[in-house]
Amino acid sequence: MATTIDFSRYPLTGWYPGHMLKAGRQMQASLKLVDLVVELLDARIPGSSRNPIFDQLFRGRPTFILLNKADLASPRVSREWTASLRKEGKKVVFLDARDTRQTLELVPAWRRAALAERSKGRTALNRPLRIMIVGIPNVGKSTLINRLVASKRAAVGPKPGVTRHNQWIRLKGDVELLDTPGVLWPRIDSKEHELKLALCGSIREETVGPELLADYAWAQLSRQDQRDVAWDTYGLEKCPETPDAFLEAIGRRRGLLRAGGAVDPAQSAAILIKEIRDGRLGRLSFDPSPA
Ligand SMILES: Nc1nc2c(ncn2[C@@H]2O[C@H](COP(=O)(O)OP(=O)(O)OP(=O)(O)O)[C@@H](O)[C@H]2O)c(=O)[nH]1
Ligand SMILES: [Mg+2]
Structure with a gap:
């Protein structure tokens, strides 16, 4: 019989550094500048990588969900998550952000959603479409942006907290992407x-x-x-x-x-x-x- 470990007896770290609080506030401030929010989740943990503060922050704004690092996740479990998230009415795409072909397929759908938002008159018409990319740390936000612009404009790395500040990056044509620092939430329970x-x-x-x-x-x-x-x-x-x-x-x-x-x-x-x-x-x- 294999051992079982009760992990709940270990104390929580409560890790929520100040830069994340600040980044969350900046995202909220940027919201009025953007037409669309794209949230990256980690495909290996579709439930546990969803940041509950985003639901409050982006309430009522069109949001696309991307499950990134799909190349690392179980295909069977991913199929089951897709079915469940679609039932909730979410648009879900599993993605490997390092794959240029997969990333370029995203832009037309984003553009359509952003233009639909504009037609409601919420944001100005005479400027590029603006899309804010958000998610927990290390989920691949900056990698995705670099693939889309085909250059290494955003810093990336295999550890959390690589991006520290908001950064606008212009995509060919009339789209601007906002790279944001990865944020967690104050109390992981x-x-x-x-x-x-x-x-x-x-x-x-x-x-x-x-x-x-x-x-x-x-x-x-x-x-x-x-x-x-x-x-x-x-x-x-x-x-x-x-x-x-x-x-x-x-x-x-x-x-x-x-x-x-x-x-x-x-x-x-x-x-x-x-x-x-x-x-x-x-x-x-x-x-x-x-x-
Ligand atoms: N296997 C795999 N690795 C990926 C994928 N996307 C990104 N990575 C890797 O994940 C690491 C983190 O990528 P970043 O783009 O820096 O992540 P980020 O979300 O911008 O991270 P922060 O700025 O720290 O919040 C890097 O080592 C990337 O090469 C993916 O789809 N599959
Ligand atoms: Mg980053």
Whole structure:
């Protein structure tokens, strides 16, 4: 019988740095300048990457939802989320923002929605169409914008908090895109929710603790359909019974040994977290399919 871990007994970090509060206020101020809001979610956690403050902030404004990093998510679970979000009346597109072809297909639909908004007289007619791109940290906002403009105008990187300020970027023709800093919300109410965000790179692993995050990664992997996980990455056939046994197996496979030959669990944890985020363990989703 495999171990179970009660993650709720670990304290919440409450991580909500001041720049996020400021960024949220700036988004609200920018709202009157834009015709359309595009919200990026992480396709691996379609429920847990939705920022509840956006619902209040953008109430009544047309919003497109993109589930980015779809290349890393389970295709089966993604199909189930698509059906459920469409039932809610949302327009949903699963996306790999690094793929130019996929990103360019988005613009005509955005343009139509932005023009429809203008026809209601809410924003001025004699200026470019303006689209604000929002989402939690590290979800791929700046990557998407760079693909659309075919240049590296926005800074991108594999950690949360790369974009620190709003930045307008002109797309060919009459469209301007507003890149915004990733924002979370003041109170994330469960430890598992924090750990999911950390596993997907929206909260830094140092903030939650890499070894606790590795335990959580193990728990997530043990819950997956075992056929979906690329266990052979670490020379395994199935999920080890405990997180410690898992880190031991990873360390042996990768030769992460301390003097004396014992495995260094901290190094194994770091490798595991990085390789899950890079998709080396297969296409995995961490929010269960909606009911
Ligand atoms: N696999 C995969 N990686 C992606 C995708 N989109 C972005 N990335 C990677 O995710 C990381 C974060 O991308 P950014 O564009 O900096 O994310 P961001 O949302 O602007 O992040 P902040 O500015 O920190 O809020 C980078 O390493 C990108 O290469 C995607 O669709 N698939
Ligand atoms: Mg960015």
